[in-house]
Amino acid sequence: MSIPIPLTAALLACCGLVAATPAQASDPGAGGIADRARVDFAASAATTAPLQAPGAADSADAHSRARSLQTRFERRRVRDLPRTLGGGSHPCDAIIGRLCIWDDGNEDWEPREEPESIRDWRLELLTELASLARAAPGDHWIFGQRIRYSVEAGLLAEAEALARGCGLPVRWRCDAFLGYVQHHQEDFVGAESAFARALSAMPADTAGSWADPHPLLDGELRDWLEAQPDSAAAARRLWTLADPLYLADGNERWSAHLSRRVYAMSSDGAMSPHQLRWGKDMTEAVVRYGWPIAWERSWPRAGQSTIQVTGRDPPASARTLPPRDVLDGGPDSMDAVVWEVPDGHAQSVYLPTYVDTIGSLDGQTGRFWRRDGVILIGVATLPDPPAGIPHPEPNPPPAALPLAPVEAGLFVETEGVARTLGRAVAETGDVVRLSGMAPLADRGVVSLEAWAPGHRRAHRIRLGIGLRRLPPDLLAISDLVLLEPGAEPADLEPMLDVVRASTHVAADEDLTVAFEVYGLGFRAEGIGFSAWVERRNEGALSRFGRWLRVRGPREEVSIRWEESGPERPQPLFRTLRLGLPGLDPGEYQVVLEVSVAGRAPLVGRRAFTVW
Structure with a gap:
């Protein structure tokens, strides 16, 4: 990101x-x-x-x-x-x-x-x-x-x-x-x-x-x-x-x-x-x-x-206006679109005077729908200061390190108004877990931020997101969220305490994913789940090789199961676990497909990096 x-x-x-x-x-x-x-x-x-x-x-x-x-x-x-x-x-x-x-x-x-x-x-x-x-x-x-x-x-x-x-x-x-x-x-x-x-x-x-x-x-x-x-x-x-x-x-x-x-x-x-x-x-x-x-x-x-x-100009001056796809969304306007900056010369730039740089924050955000709004979560590890930045106090004792307090916040913008969903003050290296209820809206932007004033550094994640009200019987899926290894929360509330604070995963770790499915419980129906891991940004030659069947399948690891839907209308909370044996370092995504007879299948994705 x-x-x-x-x-x-x-x-x-x-x-x-x-x-x-x-x-x-x-x-x-x-x-x-x-x-x-x-x-x-x-x-x-x-x-x-x-x-x-x-x-x-x-x-x-x-x-x-x-x-x-x-x-x-x-x-x-x-x-x-x-x-x-x-x-x-x-x-x-x-x-x-x-x-x-x-x-x-x-x-x-x-x-x-x-x-x-x-x-x-x-x-x-x-x-x-x-x-x-x-x-x-x-x-x-x-x-x-x-x-x-x-x-x-x-x-x-x-x-x-x-x-x-x-x-x-x-x-x-x-x-x-x-x-x-x-x-x-x-x-x-x-x-x-x-x-x-x-x-x-x-x-x-x-x-x-x-x-x-x-x-x-x-x-x-x-x-x-x-x-x-x-x-x-x-x-x-x-x-x-x-x-x-x-x-x-x-x-x-x-x-x-x-x-x-x-x-x-x-x-x-x-x-x-x-x-x-x-x-x-x-x-x-x-x-x-x-x-x-x-x-x-x-x-x-x-x-x-x-x-x-x-x-x-200041060397780190940068674009501050959003890309158009963050405002419009993808093919489905409910999609989450990461705020990324294109290469090339910017039409305009700016850098706040109180920071030297604003970097990318490694963490996760997620959306979970409720009747009156959308619960947004944001979890991240507060970045360490760059090497060479002195402690604000001379000769600090070892207990004073990490260097200085870091402010963190989770915010959502809808219809031109930015709202605070949660704030915290911690130290570099700490994990912050924030959540709050966002209002329903066609589109919005979620921002998870960290700012160390003493270090003159800030980091953030921003995504354009859909926040529309879901009709009660519409089959829909929340964002996929990566959890800590071995975590098995029973529902959304305890899940926040075990959300993974980074999208970087070791090659020998199990990948645990949590999500909710909506629009079930109005009738008896079975649900099929399929999940797999695939490489991101696969090149044209690799795709052509798979089409010719001269290269291996795109799916690196997969899992499938079926179950009955809930007996009454309510969000269906589930977790799944995938092993990642022998994956090469690189960019991947976990893909989840949810299918119900007579309804269009749903697909959710979460990107991660194997290191």
Whole structure:
């Protein structure tokens, strides 16, 4: 099972395909750096009324000066950026206007420390902008630069104070800037609240553009969205599912999207580190991929007088929107479809700031129908931290290992609402067993998650699932669930305590499987069961060889039996055991077929790995 594959997206400014920045760019006013150890934010908050209202000429002069200073800073930045070889040598995975975007696949890349000179110049810019804000207190562009560069400098408390004291005449901009700051403070609930106020107050066409997920969608998801009878409800569902971790409060993917919109708004007409004026292409790139966390400047090649500037995203940024088949289901919309990420360049990516990676969680989920809902279970072993991650406390005693607490949760999304079914706190290596009742719905998504904040690591399993009500006499089957060796629970309740916490099985183990059958007990009828193990993802040559009967049967091991149905309507709980003698390591699945005379046979499957 896999979830977002780590991606690295880089931006290369281009003019046509490649943009050239003069290696010796002019630097107006690049003289000595003034003493600027502290930026005076309070003295020029936009709400502070000057003794005499500034005239239009003063405001215009301040605005013009602010633009010149912002341009000067970005030219200075480029001059001292860390150098790298081979900038611009990559083929473009996507071209957006003047920008070339590629995935370099380097998961080990780490940003180099920003030069002190750039940090000093940024503080100097902030000081000068604060002074200019007194002459133009209602200038949203100057205000936006102050917010944007304060956040870039890590001055989040100062940026929050500035945003809360915002006195811009267009109030929704104040809420938008506050949401931007709160998102970077990882107060995602507060950010959502601020953005909700901004969206409700801004012009309808602006709100519609900001909330529109279309720029983030590949062709299949666009087709899905446009085919929905209620596009607004469908868009809300996409945003709910894009939330990378329900364990974290708030929907950080939604607030990140709106933060990207605020970043683009504040950058309108500004000079970028690419030495290009902000335009629609940069807005699209920021909305899809975010703004880079680090910048690099390539050395000019022999005979060239130009440089190229590359911006880098977090290496593990990944797709967060669901594949279409998770939304639609398989040929039978009741099927469970694992949320997997296709290979290739992503239309959009994101990584929460509170984790370095989100990996795949090895565990099991299962559905068991009841009259008023569907019982969902989730069982997994909490992953150990990667080698090399230090303990959060110096010189921890041996009893302190495993390293840190891990939060776990089982969630279900239906109709755009994510519900918590169970939560737990444990340690790495522990087994968590969670369950809860999900509401009936056509389709939903179940998410089993683990998050170790101290290790900055998270893992999850997500599946698209059918949750429709079953007619009482409809022959149906639950998910198959793998149990611990030798387990023989009598019914569903004790089964949860013996569900296997991993889908990895040793070659010499017995495979124990539990399931329920529904729609029985309304009449006397016999039931036939057939179960077998087969390889998954068998190649075309192997299938052709079996068809010619020059290779062995696909079934590795099998079992069959018959019995009478229950005397009254009720779920029929059963377990079966299959030996796995001599199976080679690889990917397999156990298949169960249930047959009743006069009814279409049922087939259930559960994948597992032999190691």
